[in-house]
Amino acid sequence: MSDNRFKIVFDGALLPGVESTTAKLNLAELFKSDVEAIEKLFTGRPVALKRDLSRPDAETYLTALKNAGVDARIEAEQPVAFSLAETHETSSPGSDFSRSEASPYAPPRAAVGDDLPEFATLKVFTINGRIGRLRYLAWTLALTVAMLVAAGIISTVGFAVATASPTIAIILGSLLGFALFVGLVVVSVQIGVQRLHDLGWSGWLYLLNLVPLVNSVFPILLLVLPGNAGANQYGAPPPPNSTAVKILASLWLAFIPLMLIIGLTLGMNGYLDQLEANMDSSYESSSITSDEDVDQSVIVDEAAAQSADDTAEPVDSPEQ
Structure with a gap:
């Protein structure tokens, strides 16, 4: 295998401040797996979460794992004791326990991590998932x-x-x-x-x-x-x-x-209508006031004339 291939290795360590339960749930969501399979990764022994990656792909996977709260690392591709498809200890070359039927004491396999989708499935009526x-x-x-x-x-x-x-x-x-x-x-x-x-x-x-x-x-x-x-x-x-x-x-x-x-237009029209209504109201009020002043002037003039007639002295006729 060429030297420019890398793998993501995880030994159960978490980032500071991240709880184990939270990290397991995040990994289950990230790998679209169940929590029981994720539990098998937290044994304290190195596990290859993803193998045979280019450097950019390895950085992408590492970023996703960091966001999930997992303290994973990138290593150059080489044989390791544990992998995600094979979670039991590798024995001597003479004994092949890579198959579960060959060793009844081998723990179950946790085949998660290699199936990380490139894009998520759209889900409309849910609070899970992502949209752009x-x-x-x-x-x-x-x-x-x-x-x-x-x-x-x-x-x-x-x-x-x-x-x-x-x-x-x-x-x-x-x-x-x-x-x-x-x-x-x-x-x-x-x-x-x-x-x-x-x-x-x-x-x-x-x-x-x-x-x-x-x-x-x-x-x-x-x-x-x-x-x-x-x-x-x-x-x-x-x-x-x-x-x-x-x-x-x-x-x-x-x-x-x-x-x-449309909102600005309707607002401006409403303002102009209100202004016009206020002007009409002011005009009607001034007209009513002017009419009342005229009526009062007429009443005053009539009262003055009546008063003048009452106070005028009678004039003697020629016969008297």
């Missing part, structure tokens, strides 16, 4: 369209029922609206957590959307920050974006500025 930026945008657009369609159906049903019984329409609309809201929140959390996993972050950080001010910046980070190029503690990277994903993401990116323009 464009796929996050595409799924968000699909979720928004589905919500609008469902809201339209609920409104149509509500209006139809309202003609027969307004009370039943209110109750039915409230129940369906609440169910739609819960479904929207659940799916949003699932795709948000998968996006956080792609960044190598814990899904619990999604709760930052509930923090004031932070929730105005945090969603932008999910759209802007690139995910981990290789495998991390949450699994292998997501598969490449399909044409449909790219189209949906482009539509969503075009939809955001369109909604901003």
Whole structure:
């Protein structure tokens, strides 16, 4: 075997601050295996997790293992006492215990590690796995369209029922609206957590959307920050974006500025309408005040004339 081939060796050591249970669960997720098979790797004896690798591939596997909390190392390819496919001690050349039937005392084999997938399988309705930026945008657009369609159906049903019984329409609309809201929140959390996993972050950080001010910046980070190029503690990277994903993401990116323009236009129209209403109200108030002033002037003039007639002295006639 050539000297430029390498292997990943693990002897059960963990990185500082990483618990054994956490590391085992991370390895089980990374290798798509069960915890029982992973337990056999923590014997304290060297185990070859992956063999016959180039230097770049070995670095990629080592990074994924480091993210899982495992203190593995890269070594030049050479015979070792233990491998992932053969977890019993190698005996003398004269005795062949490589087969389990040859030695009834050999521990079970732990055939994990060699099957590390290049890309993970997409899982939509779960908090496990990873999704990239464009796929996050595409799924968000699909979720928004589905919500609008469902809201339209609920409104149509509500209006139809309202003609027969307004009370039943209110109750039915409230129940369906609440169910739609819960479904929207659940799916949003699932795709948000998968996006956080792609960044190598814990899904619990999604709760930052509930923090004031932070929730105005945090969603932008999910759209802007690139995910981990290789495998991390949450699994292998997501598969490449399909044409449909790219189209949906482009539509969503075009939809955001369109909604901003529509919002600004509606806001400006509302402001102008309010300003015009205030001006009309002020004009009517000034007109009413002017009319009242005129009426008061007429009343004052009439009162003055009446007072002058009452106080005028009578004039004697010529006959007197």
